[in-house]
Amino acid sequence: MPQQITIGLFGFGSVGSGIYHVLKRKSISKIHLKTIVVKNPNKPRSIDSSLLSYKAEDILKDDSINVVLELIDDAEAAYHIVKEALKSKKHVVTANKKMLANHFKELVSLAQNQGVSLLYEASVCGSIPVLRTLETSFAYDNLKSLKVISNGTSNYVLTRLFQKPQPFKNIITDAQKHGFAESDPTLDIDGWDSKFKLIISNYHAFGVLNTPEEILNLGIRYVKPEDIEFAKEKNFSIKLIGHSNLDDKGLTTYVAPQFIPTTEALTSVDFENNAVQVNAEFAHEHLLKGKGAGSIPTASAVLSDLVSLFEDYSYGYSKASQNPAEFNSEKLVKVYLSSYHREDLQPIKFKTEILCGTQKNLQYKIGKISVKSLQQQVAELSSELFIAVFPD
């Protein structure tokens, strides 16, 4: 158990500068931030320059540093840093969901073999203690489902669209202006970011580990004002949800926009907030809601990982070792498709068609299809279809 934490920090972006300020504000005597490695030596930074370095070795080869905080954007560079750090028997705290989703198995075993902790609470839903709660409170409960709103940008956009239905392009431009969307919002609005977080959560919740390729991700890029009106008329909100559902046939899991009844708590998760709804055999339904993004809130999750190192905390991965669920993409889901052009709906072949209709000049269809078949058909799709999961 480390008595003293000496940190080497990679990255000084939103979360990196957040944890720097949080550590400064708290000034915990047992925690010392020694070195910060950044990429660009020419960027002006408002920190003590003696902390700064531009060479990874200044952290990785420094034996006095026992904890690496990996908070850079580039997932592949992060992977190499984390691997090297674990090999040098340093504990690692990271927020990089893409890196984790891509290299999960390797990094988790490496940490276990090296006898160090790899913690990443900040990678899923920022300041909400999702992973810790799954690991400690629900480790021996039987989870039945997980619904996660984990992408702040998409949730912000959807909230604004429900306030005032308008073309998606207008709202995304506006979100970019206000700092709620990246200049390239693909990872966020097409469900990739949510998928990485879902993969991580599923391992803790169900012991199932998927690669990103295995899991369907649908985004909100093609949502139209008439879809919003359709939802409103029928008392639904639309949320981008990472959804997992376990029954005796296995684990169905995907990321997709979903119609959520307005009476459900997930509807009230608005703007950049995140939430996790857990349904467990013993504990029943739980909701955890909070700030999923932002410099200081995300840093608070990094801080909670850091201090837990004093108690030698590492994830138990109890679901994976006890009784891992099996991934199953054959299950049918009820799906809504819409487009301004009826022929655009044709390429998606339902197993059972339930309904087709119009909402003003919008054409829509509702039917049942297996997750696997939907994923295959979507991969070959060229038209601008909005696809969302409809409640059964």
Place this chain on the structure above:
Amino acid sequence: MPQQITIGLFGFGSVGSGIYHVLKRKSISKIHLKTIVVKNPNKPRSIDSSLLSYKAEDILKDDSINVVLELIDDAEAAYHIVKEALKSKKHVVTANKKMLANHFKELVSLAQNQGVSLLYEASVCGSIPVLRTLETSFAYDNLKSLKVISNGTSNYVLTRLFQKPQPFKNIITDAQKHGFAESDPTLDIDGWDSKFKLIISNYHAFGVLNTPEEILNLGIRYVKPEDIEFAKEKNFSIKLIGHSNLDDKGLTTYVAPQFIPTTEALTSVDFENNAVQVNAEFAHEHLLKGKGAGSIPTASAVLSDLVSLFEDYSYGYSKASQNPAEFNSEKLVKVYLSSYHREDLQPIKFKTEILCGTQKNLQYKIGKISVKSLQQQVAELSSELFIAVFPD
């Protein structure tokens, strides 16, 4: 670190039978329930009678039992059991909030001195991991406020009253009929149960430890249909809240019905559900919502405590050791009083009166008063006043 948990269980009521069934369902090889001590030998019970005993010594003097589960109703009897168990260096898991609130300091130090764990997640908000989250995720954050809906009975009653305003007596009779209220509902509806839970939460959240006498508890016994109508007209719900608020003058803390704007997430916590809203400097606002009562959900919290013993988990009480806040009852709160008789409002002297009015044949007043002064005046009150905290 125990490799094997051998349990002696006291009590076979709602939570006791819940954990019995949960352990049977999960059948965790490292956990063995050896002995169940119950009070009444004549009550028929659907369990293997070889497990049953009627003498506390059969658990307390059994060296093979390393964990005592204390799940009886009687707080004083529970206190003696827990004390003896800790003295015998057995770990203790309990759900008894009244016992803890009355003997907190003594039992926590005893456990620490004996080098064993005293865990009690189930004592606050049933299956919601309130204490664990405060201890792990928010241990080094600076908490600003805590709002807790922890009494399922009161919340059920208030939800029903908002569905259909009606006399309190009717609804409590109905709640008793449906098993949502005890035959003597005093502890629940007068805020005592919520107060015990608030005392426990405050120690983990702010490092402040109060006796029950120090803290004001107001209940919902005198809420009238016209109060509900008043709230509805002004877009409020009324919830029984354990509320703590920390500023540079110290910690203000009390249990009282509160007018909550309907736009706030706490309003959506209905029926027997519980919730905790945490506001922290770094993590910002968080909501944890779930089942606060019920045999199996509460047992799930007991189970999470049990399995955490394998990792030698005990509470860090970091707030108490780092920088405990100071209790302050001098702060002014805005309060609403109502009665059918204007003269009943007279005994409560506000520091500043803000408003007085009528709602049909109901008389009400709103004003500011210190928590301490309110507590003193309420203690001497004989009339049937409904008193609730109003937002600033």
